[in-house]
Amino acid sequence: MYARHGVAKQELIVGNLFEVSVSLDYPFEKAMEHDSIAETLNYAEAVDVIKGIMSVSSRTLENVVWRLRVALVERFPLIEGGTIRISKITPPISVELRDVAVKITW
Numbered sequence: 001m002y003a004r005h006g007v008a009k010q011e012l013i014v015g016n017l018f019e020v021s022v023s024l025d026y027p028f029e030k031a032m033e034h035d036s037i038a039e040t041l042n043y044a045e046a047v048d049v050i051k052g053i054m055s056v057s058s059r060t061l062e063n064v065v066w067r068l069r070v071a072l073v074e075r076f077p078l079i080e081g082g083t084i085r086i087s088k089i090t091p092p093i094s095v096e097l098r099d100v101a102v103k104i105t106w
Contacts, residue, residue, distance in 0.1 A: 001050075004057040005064055008092055012057050017089040019099070020050055024072065024082035041076050049075050061086050061102035069104055081106050 004015040024041060031040030049071050058064045065084050073079050087101040 001054055003054045005054075005059070005061060005088070006092070007059050011092060012059075016091075018054065019085075019087040019089060020054065020068075021085040021087075022046065022050065022068070022072070022082065023084075024076075025080040026076065027078055027080065041079070045075065046072060061088065061100075065102050065104045069106065 001018050001020055002015055003018050004012050005018070006012060006016065024046075026041045028040050030036065050068060053064065053068050053071050056067070058067070065086055068084050068086075069082075072082075072084075083103060083105045085101055085103040087099040089099050091100045093100075
């Protein structure tokens with residue numbers, strides 16, 4: 001996903017590629033039993049929430065991860081916990097790294 005997060009002014013202007021990984025604990029027993037999308041977390045809606053949060057620039061990935069957690073729990077109040085990880089694929093630093101990442105688990 002392309003977004004504009006970072007400390008350097010260039011990152012906020014030019015942007016970078018990010019990978020967002022989300023794993024959510026959600027009570028899906030009724031969805032299993034009834035085969036009903038209304039009784040589970042609609043991942044297409046979750047992706048829309050993620051896209052919306054990622055479109056708003058932040059200086060730190062920690063802030064983005066926190067905003068993602070808040071927005072997802074607000075949209076899906078039955079979420080019981082989870083993990084969100086955001087990786088900046090090509091960080092603008094002098095040492096070659098595959099990526100830099102921030103992860104929150106609750």
